[in-house]
Amino acid sequence: MNVFMSTLRDGTMKGLKTTWTLAKVIVPIYIIITILKYTPVIGWIAILFEPVMQLFGLPGEAAIAMVMGNLLNLYAGIGVMATLPLTMKQITIMAVMLSFSHSLLVETAVSKRVGVSIPMILSVRIGLAVISGILLNLTI
Template identity: 35%
Template structure:
C-alpha cells in the first residue's frame, strides 16, 4: 500500500477510535441532560440564571450547555445543545463561550504539563470566555 492510502486508512481508524472513546463520555451525559430537561430542576435553573444569561442575549436554559462544556468537552456541549431549540445567534454565542472555556479539568492538566499554573489558566479562560460571550452576544443581539 502506498503512503497516501496508508495515511487515509490510519486516519479513518483513529477517527472511529476517537469517536468510540468520546461517546462513552458523551452518551451518559446526554441522557442525564434530557432527563434534567424534563425534570423540575430545569425551571429552577432557568429562573436562577435568567438574569445572568440576559447579558449574553441567551435564554435561561443557555446555562446548561455552558456548564456542560466547562466540565466536559465540545462534543458533549453540542449533544446537550441539540436537546434545546436555540437560534443561530444563540448557538454562535454559546459556541464562542464554550470554545474558549471547555474541558477545564483536562486542559488545565495539560497546561500544567507544559509548565503553567493550572489554576491561573482556568481563571484566565473563564474570564476570557465571559468577555468573549458578552461581546458576541451583544453583536448577535444587535444583528438579530
C-alpha cells in the first residue's frame, strides 16, 4: 500500500514536471508562430523552404517545425505543427521524420558520451529522416 501510494505520487509528480516542461516550450512557440502567421514573415519562410519541403509533400512552413524539433526538442516541433493546417498524411510524414531526427544538440552529446562518433550519428539520423520522408510521400 505504502509503496503503491508513493509510486502513484512520484508518477503524478513526473507527469506534472513533464507537462510543465512541455508547456514552457509549446506555449511561447505556439503564440509566436500564431502572431507571425498574421505577418508576411511566415509567407517568406514558406516560399524560401517550399522547394525542399516539396520533396516530402510538405508545405514550406513545415520547415519551421523541422528546425525547431531538430535544434530544440520534439515538444517545440509539435508546438509549431499544432499551428499549421496539415493533412493526416503530412502529420504522419513529419512525425516519422522528427522521430528519427530531433533534439540533435542534446542527444548527439549523449550519444557521443557512449562512444558513437558525431558525424556517424548525425548522418544516420538525418539520413533516415530525409529518406523516410521522401519514401513516405511517394507511398502513402
